[in-house]
Amino acid sequence: MIYIKNLENEEYLSAYKASLEKRNVDPGNLHIVLEKNVARRKALTEMEQKKAYQNKVSEVIGQKKRNKEDASQELSEMQAVSQEIKALEKHAKDAEAELQELLIVLPNKAHDSVPAGKDEAANVVLKTVGEPKTFSFSAKTHDELGQSLKILDFDRAGKVTGARFTFLLGTGARLERALINFMMDTHAQKHGYREAIPPYMVNAQAMYGTGNFPKFKEDVFALENTPYYLIPTAEVPVTNYYNGEILNEEDLPQKFAAFSACFRSEAGSYGKDTKGLIRQHQFHKVELMCFVHPDKSYEEHEKLTNHAEEILKQLELPYRRSLLCAGDMSPNAAKCFDLEVWLPGQSAYREISSCSNFEDYQARRAEIRFRPTGGGKPQYVHTLNGSGLAVGRTLVAVLENYQQEDGSIKIPKALQSYMGVSEIRPS
């Protein structure tokens, strides 16, 4: 959430307007926000003045009663005042709610280093690692490979559930597990993250905390007859782990590597990636998430992205890192790198990780602060997260990049100890 007081600062306001422009968002109702804020303040002050008077007289009444004096005059006056306060209170509350409603949908201010642009065409490729793989035969897609190896079964998943689900079977299921363990071990043991397996359902408050609500409500699954939602990413439960808390500065940074299933409705993507594992309603992901000191967040953002890249390097998969333009990144983010893996089946780079710095945007919504060492007012932490990696898409990348002419799959060296075999052959 954007801090309303920042918007009252001329310099910040114009920078924020420029950021909206970079995101290709209409800054049209920004002036309404400012007006509402003035109205809110006025209503609040009015109410508080009345209350101050009430408190004062109430104290007098208390004193008189204790001294067994007559307070009937004050009492009858206060009856009226009490009614007035009720009206003023409602007024102030409404003004506050109106402002909140506008404020909660304002996007984060993009970092200066983020390029302007409205969609992926304006993203900037920062580096490319490895060469796109070429084959002496015609490369198959992962769903062709998976079905002929009998490790992916989309048809039966369609029967049991519906479109965009799959059964992973045999060595395919084993490969998924191997990838999960490889990623979790790497992050926990080499990169110093704390392992976590969060709840796969959260309440609405958690969704607001990360900024998934109210804007992206239609993207998640709501569970009927409960106040719960299936998580679209472990980012939601893990970011809210410290919801409403004040941490100690010396406890920062707090780094989590969270494994979870993720559930996305994929509303609005009908017809996109309908084949294969690329866009499923349910997939596994290892999510890296950090609570960091504001002064360190860009440094840590770089580190976190490197940690995600490390998985791709270990698996020897060709990939590239892009800096997203303002319009292509999520409204919550101040800056975002995408990692895109090369998929021979599509002859294209596809997103496999998205590493974002949210600065204090989520921390304000979720009220996550830290107390500076040696005292002082609590400050908001910065939050970061990034996939490390999306497991299903990694499995796709392994199948497609390690396919052999006979349709078998070689297992990447880094995974062999987790798999117990060095290749997947038709059974």
Added chain:
RNA sequence: GGAGAGAUGGCUGAGCGGUUGAAAGCACCGGUCUUGAAAACCGGCAGCCCUUCGCGGGGCUCGUGAGUUCGAAUCUCACUCUCUCCGCCA
């Protein structure tokens, strides 16, 4: 599913409807003493919002929301969560 108990500051834990934003202890910070440390003693120590250049002033917050009252941590109702016992169950 049935029965009961509870939720207060960083933690433990008091709290008759009216100087209780909240006793006390612990933790923490500063000081005295000490060669240094410990102990002891003294002092400080919640967050948010409005207002002020600043000193300061004001309001709100005792799980959440509503209600009663001139006035609620304290009374009423609803909800949430935690714990104990019984039943059922992976």
